[in-house]
Every structure is written in structure tokens, then in C-alpha cells.
Amino acid sequence: MRPFPRGGLAAAALCTALLATSCGSPASTAAGQEGGPIKVGVVYSASGPLATYGEQYWQGFQAGLDYATDGTMEIDGRPIEVTEMDDAGDPATAVSAARELVGDGHTILAGSTSSGVAVQVAPVAKQNKVLFVSGAAATDAITGINDYTFRSGRQTYQDILTAATFMDDPEGAKVTVFAQQNAFGQDNVDAVTAVLEEQGATVDSVLAPPDSTDLTPFAQQAKQADPDLLFVAWAGETASAMWKALDQQGVLDSTDVVTGLDIKASYPVFGQSKGKIDFLSHYFDGAAGTEVEEAMRTRVEEAGGTVDLFTPDGFTAAQLVVRAASAGDGVDERIAALEGWTFDGVKGELTVRAEDHALLQPMYQARLTGSGEDARPELVATVPAADVEPPVSG
Numbered sequence: 001m002r003p004f005p006r007g008g009l010a011a012a013a014l015c016t017a018l019l020a021t022s023c024g025s026p027a028s029t030a031a032g033q034e035g036g037p038i039k040v041g042v043v044y045s046a047s048g049p050l051a052t053y054g055e056q057y058w059q060g061f062q063a064g065l066d067y068a069t070d071g072t073m074e075i076d077g078r079p080i081e082v083t084e085m086d087d088a089g090d091p092a093t094a095v096s097a098a099r100e101l102v103g104d105g106h107t108i109l110a111g112s113t114s115s116g117v118a119v120q121v122a123p124v125a126k127q128n129k130v131l132f133v134s135g136a137a138a139t140d141a142i143t144g145i146n147d148y149t150f151r152s153g154r155q156t157y158q159d160i161l162t163a164a165t166f167m168d169d170p171e172g173a174k175v176t177v178f179a180q181q182n183a184f185g186q187d188n189v190d191a192v193t194a195v196l197e198e199q200g201a202t203v204d205s206v207l208a209p210p211d212s213t214d215l216t217p218f219a220q221q222a223k224q225a226d227p228d229l230l231f232v233a234w235a236g237e238t239a240s241a242m243w244k245a246l247d248q249q250g251v252l253d254s255t256d257v258v259t260g261l262d263i264k265a266s267y268p269v270f271g272q273s274k275g276k277i278d279f280l281s282h283y284f285d286g287a288a289g290t291e292v293e294e295a296m297r298t299r300v301e302e303a304g305g306t307v308d309l310f311t312p313d314g315f316t317a318a319q320l321v322v323r324a325a326s327a328g329d330g331v332d333e334r335i336a337a338l339e340g341w342t343f344d345g346v347k348g349e350l351t352v353r354a355e356d357h358a359l360l361q362p363m364y365q366a367r368l369t370g371s372g373e374d375a376r377p378e379l380v381a382t383v384p385a386a387d388v389e390p391p392v393s394g
Helices: 051-068 091-103 115-128 156-164 183-198 216-225 239-248 264-276 291-302 311-326 331-338
Strands: 013-017 038-044 078-086 108-111 131-134 149-151 174-180 202-208 229-233 256-260 277-281 342-345 348-352 363-369 376-383
Touching: 038 051, 038 091, 038 311, 051 078, 051 291, 051 311, 078 091, 091 108, 091 115, 108 115, 108 311, 115 131, 115 149, 115 183, 131 311, 131 331, 156 183, 156 229, 156 277, 156 363, 174 183, 174 216, 183 202, 183 229, 202 216, 216 239, 229 239, 239 264, 264 277, 291 311, 291 342, 311 331, 311 342
Parallel strands: 038 078, 038 108, 108 131, 131 149, 174 202, 174 229, 229 256, 256 277
Antiparallel strands: 013 078, 277 363, 342 348, 363 376
């Protein structure tokens, strides 16, 4: 597979033509016309605090297009033309990019690494009647937000239902959510409250500003809360400082801690603390053991990339894009092709729930083994999709 070009993205568009098309060519304006290219716009975090996640998504997306088109980068003889734009994690930049892409004839949008970005791009898709396949953004608000929006990753509710599998009996337990004060963090607070209070637990939260580098005061608050279970929901570059603060304040020794397993680079961060933490997992390399996972890994590595936490989100997005575009140029046809679709994905059998476009999928329990640079995740259990199915939204 020929890797897509990278570099010099900033906030500007990089037009990537699969096959022989070029930016601004007459063919590139023919999207939606018989025989013209199928124009797909990808808006994601190529820079900014979630750039590492964005890169994983982008590598997976390229691999997924190659896989879903059997290496042709065509659908029914029509080339797929992809334009990528960097939102740097900023919703306003993402909305501007999405509108620019739509104005240039892109009828399918994909991307959104950040939850705050995804909830702003989804209305753009509805206003312009184009398809939007959200990426790694976990916010529950994307599910059921409108008829034009789908998702290629898991959502927060699925994380929380997986976390609940670590508790023998939530009745009477005190749970504290330790998270960032942003859309992702608040989503986790809301989901933990909805899931565990229904089962008899009491839920409170400690929220830190996303740009805070001194996390000791917040770790002290978590210690003072004295919960039976601390659920940690954290994303981005401050994760190392956050775990260090929790460990230094004795939080990891005083309560049960559950968190989502992050990217490979985070594994050494846990150090001696890893045995004190239970990990729920959306995905880690090797977790699924499926043929599609192996196909993804082969393509990503051949292109010089590395499979990680959000690589499947990009891969799945490409599968959804190809499925939708194969149904025709009409957005209603594309929506109908995706609603209720069950297919073989990286994680196994996936289903796009027709009612609200939730992506039903298995989740994982994991543990870390080894230490330092040798730390590796090990599968403890696969949680069936039916056990972590979120309630219908909307």
C-alpha cells in the first residue's frame, strides 16, 4: 500500500489523491456525478494535544481503505479522493475545515479525534446533508445526534459498562471519577453516574483543567474523597504527571483503581503502580486475534506505521465509508446502507445500531505485565458486545 503523504499540514488542507487525480483538477470537482471521484474529507488532530491519537487513526484509515477496496482505492471503478485537514483539536478550526470540504464537493466527512470537535462537526453534516463518520471521539453525545452522523469507535458508556465488570457488587459503594474538565471528562462523569448509581453506588468527581501540569492538588482531593473505587478517565500528554501525582499521594494504595488502557507509549508510565490498577480496554495490539486485525497490522506496518489504541477506529471508519459510498451518491442511500449493518471488523463482529448509530462491539479487560520499556498488555477477558451495549439514544 502506498502511504499517504504527511507533513506541512498545520491548519491547511492536504489533498491526497488515491490514483492519479490531483488537487483542484476538473475531476476533483465531479463528486456526486456519474464516474467522478468519490470525495472524502478527513478532519482530525494531526497536531495539538491529541496528535498521537490522530496519527493512529490516520494510519488505520489508510489501511482500511486499502482493505475495503481490495487494494484498488476505487469503488465501482470510481477513484476515492481523500483530502485531509488538521483541526489541531480546536472545534472552530474543525468546523471551518468541514465547511470548506463540503463547499469543495466532499460528500463524506470522517475524523474527529476530540469529543469537543465531534459534537461541533456533526451539526455541519446535518446542515449540509452529507455523511459524517466520527473517529476516536468517545463522547456519548455523538450517538443519536442526527441521522447523518455515525461513529467508528467506542463511546464512553461502553467504557463505563466495561469498568462495571470489575465490581462484584456496586450496591453501597462510593465511586469517584478522576478526569479532565472537558467534554471527554464530563461524559465519563455522566456515564459513571448513570450506570453505577442505578446499581446502588454513590458517585462524585474530581475534575482538573486539561492544561494543568501540577496535578498534586487534584490527587489530594481524590485521596480525601476516600472512594471504594476510583475511575480515572484521562487523555493526552499529562497522563504521566497525573499517575505520578496519584501514586505520590498514596491514592493507588488506598483504593481500587480502574482506568482505560492508553496507547503503547503510556505503558512504562505505570511503573510499579501497574499492579495496583485494573484496565478496561477499547483495544490494544493483539487483543482481538481476528483475521481483520492481522490484515490491518500487515498494511499499517508495511506503510511504516505501528498499530495502537486508535488504529482500529480509522480502519473501521474506512470500512464504513466504502460501504456507504458503494450504495450510491445519495446521502439517504448511504445512511440506509449503514443502518443495521453487521460486519467483520478488527475487533470481531460489529453492528451499526439502526436506531441511533451506536457501534456495538466487544470490549476488553487487560493487565500490564513486565516493567519499563518491556511493559505489555495481556488480555484478561473479552467482554461481549451485548454486555456493554449502551442504551438507545434520542
